[in-house]
Amino acid sequence: MKHIAILGSGFAALTTIRRLRALGVRDAITVVSPRNELVYLPSLIWLPSGQRSGDDLRIPLARFFERQGVRWHRGSVLQVLDGGRRVATDQGDIHNDVLVIATGGRYLRTLPGIEHAVIPCEGIAAAESIRDRLASMDGGTIAVGFSSNPKEPGAVRGGPMFEFLFGIDTLLRRQGRRERFKLMFFNPAEQPGQRLGPAVVAKMLARMQALGIDTHLGHKPLRFEPGRVVTDGGGFDADLILFMPGLTGPAWLEGSALPQSDGGFVAADESCRVRGMEQVYVAGDAGSYPGPEWMAKQAHQADLQAGAVAKNIAAEIRGEPTRHGFKTELVCIVDALDSGMLVYRRGRRNLALPRTRGFHWLKQYFEARYLKAYR
Known part of the structure; x- marks a missing residue:
């Protein structure tokens, strides 16, 4: 044995x-x-x-x-x-x-002033802190961004940040408070989220424009200060900063x-x-x-x-050959609380199906189905 x-x-x-x-x-x-x-x-x-x-x-x-x-x-x-x-x-x-x-x-926490930002996917406490901060705010600027590991550009988790961004927009609209907030998306790339596919990036940016979400793209973050994001293309004020650094x-x-x-x-x-x-x-x-x-x-x-x-x-x-590899595949639903866009990528295939309420329900169904094996 x-x-x-x-x-x-x-x-x-x-x-x-x-x-x-x-x-x-x-x-x-x-x-x-x-x-x-x-x-x-x-x-x-x-x-x-x-x-x-x-x-x-x-x-x-x-x-x-x-x-x-x-x-x-x-x-x-x-x-x-x-x-x-x-x-x-x-x-x-x-x-x-x-x-x-x-x-x-683990997330790279080397950017100066990273303690002034919330890293949403660090866990439940981080996501709950976003909930509590949003509930306490009467208005202001919310900045959402992500970056990668400069020594391994693939070590990035950007998809959830699009979801937090669109989800917060939806939440504020439901609450009738959206006009009191400015949403800013920032990223060192001019076309962020390329791993999802070029067509997806274009749709994401178009959606931001349609929702009145401002962008600050193509500028590398240099540091965070209390209430401010500083990049090599200038800085901007932010009352709440959500940032996903690269992974290592x-x-x-x-x-x-x-x-x-x-x-x-x-x-x-x-x-x-x-x-x-x-x-x-x-x-x-x-x-x-x-x-x-x-x-x-x-x-x-x-x-x-x-x-x-x-x-x-x-x-x-069993004493058999061990040559099994894995399939490289990207499947995700970019959710916005009331709808979602399905993204699929494998080999040369790259699909981005339009946003529907059904994909939001599908994401919830998959959660229940996936977790059933462990409950």
Whole structure:
């Protein structure tokens, strides 16, 4: 019997467990994470409007782990040592025969004054703070923007920021307060959101213009000050700043002997193997993978990578070839509280279906269907 250690309890980690068990792998699995819960990050966009609460998005995992025959080790990863065979945590060491790294990435907080901005996808507390700030404001300027990792431009999560922007616009209109607010979207690129596809970018910018949302594009953010955004193209006042910086790898990676990409992620091959290491895999935001420049850092892509990891581990245990790769695919619904636009990208195909109320309902249906496996 092999001992499989999985670091993390997010999308990639949980999908790896489900796929391993579905493939008939009955070997021991230990999950290492600080909390045995899943936070459903895609629905953070609905917290400021009250369509969701924090409790709606916290999914306890104890029963799921029990059903899957998984042991949970409560702890935070400190280092990966001995060629991946030993994981040092703040609650002791975990030895393994197969290691899966799925701890996710972290946001670059290097921009001066980043403490003056809210990073919405950091978690429930951040999204709730946006809700509370909006409720307390009588008017003013709300600035929404994002940027990437300069050493790895693909390490960006811009889609949710479009959703927060359009969602806030919808919320203020519902409340009859929109005319008291100025919404400003800022980005260092003149055509932001290229990973969604050029046609999508054009539609996003046209939608902003139609809604009276101002833009400050093509200028690199230099710093944030209390009540102000400063870029290399000038500055502007803002009473509330929502900003999504680029992503990099987990902090513990800096103390481990694992290969890293230029952007600070675990370097992986096309089969999600950590380069130069035996029986060590990575899935999700912690890794850097070969693929098209538009490959997204999103839950759907993490699930696809986790599926490849599970297939390779199962094949390895059976003594079969381990050449399973993952599909590169982008699927998302850019939601605005009352409607949504479906975006799909794979290979040369890039679709952007018009906004409808049905896509908003579809996004809610997918949330319920996805989480059913863990409840």
